[in-house]
Amino acid sequence: MSAAPMSELPLAGIRVLELGYGIAAPVAARNLAQFGADVVRVESLRRPDSLRLGGAGWLPPNVDASVRRDTLPALNFSSAEKRSIGLEIDSEDGRAVFDRMVAAVDVVITNMSERALTELRLRYDDLRVLKPDLVHVTLPAFGSEGPYRMYRTWGHNLSAASGVDSLIGWPDREPVQIGFAYPDFVSAQAATVAVLAALRRRKATGQGAHLELWQYAMTLSCLGPAIVAAQLAGRAPSALGNRDADCAPQGVYPARGTERWVAVSVPDDATWDALCRVPGLEHLGSDARFGSLQDRCADHDALDDELAAWTVERTDWEAAAELQSFGVAAAPVLDSWDLVADPQLAARDFFHALPHARFRRDLVFGQAVRLSETPPRAERAAPAFGEHSRDVLRDLAGLDDTAIDALVDAGVVHVMEHDDVALERPYLHWLRKLQRLLPWGTPSFDPATELMHQLADAPEPPE
Amino acid sequence: MTGMTGLSLLGDVRVLDLAGEATAQAGRLLADLGADVVLVEAPRDSPARRRAPLATTPSGDVVSAHFAYTAAGKRSVTVDLANARGQALFRQLVGASDVLLTDAAVGEMEALGLGYEALHAHHPGLVYTSLTPFGLTGPRRRWRGSDLVGWATSGAMPSIGDADRAPLAPGGGLAHTAGALNASMGIVAALMVRDDTGIGQLVDISMQEATMSVAMEVSPMVVLEGGFDQHRTGRRKEGGPLGHYATRDGAVSIVAYMPEHWRILAEWVHEETGVDEILAEEFAGTPVTRSPYSELIDLWIEGLTTRYTKQAFFEEAQRRGITVAPVNSASDVLDDVHLQATAGWTAYEGPGMGTLHVPTPPFHIDGSTATVGDVPALGEHNREVFVGLLGLGDQDLQRLQRDGVI
Numbered sequence A: 001m002s003a004a005p006m007s008e009l010p011l012a013g014i015r016v017l018e019l020g021y022g023i024a025a026p027v028a029a030r031n032l033a034q035f036g037a038d039v040v041r042v043e044s045l046r047r048p049d050s051l052r053l054g055g056a057g058w059l060p061p062n063v064d065a066s067v068r069r070d071t072l073p074a075l076n077f078s079s080a081e082k083r084s085i086g087l088e089i090d091s092e093d094g095r096a097v098f099d100r101m102v103a104a105v106d107v108v109i110t111n112m113s114e115r116a117l118t119e120l121r122l123r124y125d126d127l128r129v130l131k132p133d134l135v136h137v138t139l140p141a142f143g144s145e146g147p148y149r150m151y152r153t154w155g156h157n158l159s160a161a162s163g164v165d166s167l168i169g170w171p172d173r174e175p176v177q178i179g180f181a182y183p184d185f186v187s188a189q190a191a192t193v194a195v196l197a198a199l200r201r202r203k204a205t206g207q208g209a210h211l212e213l214w215q216y217a218m219t220l221s222c223l224g225p226a227i228v229a230a231q232l233a234g235r236a237p238s239a240l241g242n243r244d245a246d247c248a249p250q251g252v253y254p255a256r257g258t259e260r261w262v263a264v265s266v267p268d269d270a271t272w273d274a275l276c277r278v279p280g281l282e283h284l285g286s287d288a289r290f291g292s293l294q295d296r297c298a299d300h301d302a303l304d305d306e307l308a309a310w311t312v313e314r315t316d317w318e319a320a321a322e323l324q325s326f327g328v329a330a331a332p333v334l335d336s337w338d339l340v341a342d343p344q345l346a347a348r349d350f351f352h353a354l355p356h357a358r359f360r361r362d363l364v365f366g367q368a369v370r371l372s373e374t375p376p377r378a379e380r381a382a383p384a385f386g387e388h389s390r391d392v393l394r395d396l397a398g399l400d401d402t403a404i405d406a407l408v409d410a411g412v413v414h415v416m417e418h419d420d421v422a423l424e425r426p427y428l429h430w431l432r433k434l435q436r437l438l439p440w441g442t443p444s445f446d447p448a449t450e451l452m453h454q455l456a457d458a459p460e461p462p463e
Numbered sequence B: 001m002t003g004m005t006g007l008s009l010l011g012d013v014r015v016l017d018l019a020g021e022a023t024a025q026a027g028r029l030l031a032d033l034g035a036d037v038v039l040v041e042a043p044r045d046s047p048a049r050r051r052a053p054l055a056t057t058p059s060g061d062v063v064s065a066h067f068a069y070t071a072a073g074k075r076s077v078t079v080d081l082a083n084a085r086g087q088a089l090f091r092q093l094v095g096a097s098d099v100l101l102t103d104a105a106v107g108e109m110e111a112l113g114l115g116y117e118a119l120h121a122h123h124p125g126l127v128y129t130s131l132t133p134f135g136l137t138g139p140r141r142r143w144r145g146s147d148l149v150g151w152a153t154s155g156a157m158p159s160i161g162d163a164d165r166a167p168l169a170p171g172g173g174l175a176h177t178a179g180a181l182n183a184s185m186g187i188v189a190a191l192m193v194r195d196d197t198g199i200g201q202l203v204d205i206s207m208q209e210a211t212m213s214v215a216m217e218v219s220p221m222v223v224l225e226g227g228f229d230q231h232r233t234g235r236r237k238e239g240g241p242l243g244h245y246a247t248r249d250g251a252v253s254i255v256a257y258m259p260e261h262w263r264i265l266a267e268w269v270h271e272e273t274g275v276d277e278i279l280a281e282e283f284a285g286t287p288v289t290r291s292p293y294s295e296l297i298d299l300w301i302e303g304l305t306t307r308y309t310k311q312a313f314f315e316e317a318q319r320r321g322i323t324v325a326p327v328n329s330a331s332d333v334l335d336d337v338h339l340q341a342t343a344g345w346t347a348y349e350g351p352g353m354g355t356l357h358v359p360t361p362p363f364h365i366d367g368s369t370a371t372v373g374d375v376p377a378l379g380e381h382n383r384e385v386f387v388g389l390l391g392l393g394d395q396d397l398q399r400l401q402r403d404g405v406i
Helices: A024-034 A074-079 A092-103 A114-119 A155-162 A182-205 A215-222 A224-233 A269-275 A282-286 A293-298 A300-311 A316-325 A336-341 A343-347 A389-397 A401-409 A428-437 A447-457 B024-032 B065-070 B084-095 B116-122 B147-152 B174-197 B207-213 B220-224 B259-273 B287-305 B310-320 B337-341 B382-389 B394-402
Strands: A015-019 A038-043 A083-087 A107-110 A135-138 A209-213 A250-254 A261-265 A329-332 A352-356 A360-364 B014-017 B036-041 B054-056 B062-064 B075-078 B099-102 B127-132 B202-206 B242-247 B250-255 B324-326 B345-350 B354-359 B363-365
Touching: A015 A024, A024 A038, A024 A074, A024 A107, A024 A182, A038 A092, A074 A360, A074 B220, A083 A092, A083 A389, A092 A389, A092 A401, A107 A182, A135 A182, A155 A182, A155 A215, A155 B242, A155 B250, A155 B324, A182 A209, A182 A215, A182 B174, A182 B363, A215 A224, A215 B337, A215 B354, A224 B054, A224 B065, A224 B354, A250 A300, A250 B147, A261 A300, A261 A316, A261 B147, A269 A293, A293 A300, A300 A316, A316 A329, A329 B147, A336 B220, A343 B207, A360 B220, A389 A401, B014 B024, B024 B036, B024 B065, B024 B099, B024 B174, B036 B084, B062 B065, B065 B354, B075 B382, B084 B116, B099 B174, B116 B127, B127 B174, B127 B207, B147 B174, B147 B207, B174 B202, B174 B207, B202 B207, B242 B287, B250 B287, B250 B310, B259 B287, B259 B310, B310 B324, B382 B394
Parallel strands: A015 A038, A015 A107, A038 A083, A107 A135, A135 A209, B014 B036, B014 B099, B036 B075, B099 B127, B127 B202
Antiparallel strands: A209 B363, A250 A261, A261 A329, A352 A360, B054 B062, B242 B250, B250 B324, B345 B354
């Protein structure tokens, strides 16, 4: 973990209620938690988060849902650093408790559908009466107005609709799908920026904020340059494989081994000259076919063959390191295993093995925002469902144990069940062995093995 | 704070944007939220104005679509940072600003005497924001990068593309955008700390980590546990329907992951195309149960989708409650009825480019949306900034101009 911060974290003292589903609102709220806010997920069994529906693939089928719902690894990127309360806010008693919590917090953030926001009375005007300077954040997929406002989507649908997918593919084939929820993640990040800015204003003026982040518009704005290019050219840019217009050579080339690849970008003449100094590629410099950038763009296929013949003789790391030593942008195409073993990420302490109520410790993605004086928090993995229900009701709603017991008995509040059931992900030891097969292990320090030791051998986290 | 005047959440913040490629969208986003973003460009030939994607205007000029989008709403000054007088002027500019935004390679700013240590000593309140391919520390800190290298090191590429060819990166500069978004988060978080302490800090963003931050579904454990399939299956995932399906005029994206969505879709196929077998119990449930029958399922689904245009299928599917959207190009979106009905486009004049339509920024705050300002000409705001803000005299300005410093 990073050194103790010199200042308080940016959001120290800020309290957030999150009613999040899937990725967009949960990831935004997790950012706020990493920046120091006390973030409470308000979770429901009647309207469960999709990430609470499944569970770890290796769990036997007879494991109870009350344990299963704490085990999906994706919860660690969506909800690490948060607390969780199980609360049914569509019951009278649950709503009364929820309203008291709203009055005690600074931010409410949700990506519920427009339909659900109305049904559950969670709109800005519903909640600001409880807390006049509330920062209220929603992330509608298409927006809170317009013909599509009630439409349902997943991230995959939004990336298709906004044009992201149209720019992925080979020129001789149909576009492919991006395969993960890029729109959700960029929307989460833009929402985080807006919440931070709104909290900053609130500190200066006392004014709350009614904030909507429209995810479709956000994804479109990521493609702003491509949309402008389409207008100026009078036609849509199409997918170019791994090439860019006005840049050659650029591509992903085969390296030695199965499914090993190296990415190379040569955007300008200076980089081209550097490439032509690399041993084994010097002949390219005198090849008349590749004299100018224009020539290289025109004869890109031949150029690709030349580069591929060179890369395939080397491992992905050898090829990338050699090209980089001459000043050419290149890197191996990393898969998820390579990330855990990556010495660059390890040197920057990117992955963390953090306390988890079911797993003792679990593997958690770090925060890409590095602040020199106030490093983001990395203290705990995702909460179990209802793990902090009692604490939260005491802290935010001012309830005593008798009142809390009554709510639990009535099924309005859920607490973590079977908290004596501790699990271990069964592949930790296998992963540790597998490390020896990975390409970049060094005898002195193997980051992945180090992490797995932390995961498997760590003492019980403090209560 | 309300009304039709756009957003001013960051109205008290001045950002010096060194006009890098990777950081361009960060400056644009901060400008959308009301910050005064000042591009600092090279006096004669600014690389930012020749950056791809390029396009040829009706009058035959080659212009940068990248600049036309990302520079909107920013001011432009010119300073030659390789020149000692330029560096002194730049330090003055830093003294009058809150944030510095740069994607200079490790050591480049230090070589000019404009690194974090030097500027922090000169102006302790400065939030110094660096976006580099791999961050300012670690064994690869000096490696060069590109948008493609960002994707290559994110872990995401092995899952994108077709099984019989190399992995694919998304186009459109989306890794840079991820870096820019992370930089923006860091900037506002650091400003909050500075509001309390008066002290700025170093925001160190790695493109690799930032690209990972928008692809966290491709995390090692998620893949291991079957939550994400790290194989390239092209347009569709197995079992499905999860992916692109042909219509009469393009494709639609269907995500029938939830059992309920499959049921509705199967009944719709049956109703319109008469296929009885699709209603069979063995196909019900989530995509896993259907994966042995992928080819058959795809055939049945396209039997339905090809009866429609993509927009008609999208609207009918949504009416029935299924998560579907059209696969649009960067031109198709201009005709989208929803965007037209919701002021989804903002128009402005691109210099020499005529009227451009760009997506209206996604922030709706207290009932207002961001307005988008003009694209500045090179050095358009030299006088405004150097005389108006820094208090230089007209003669100073002329001398700097004559000597090529600005």
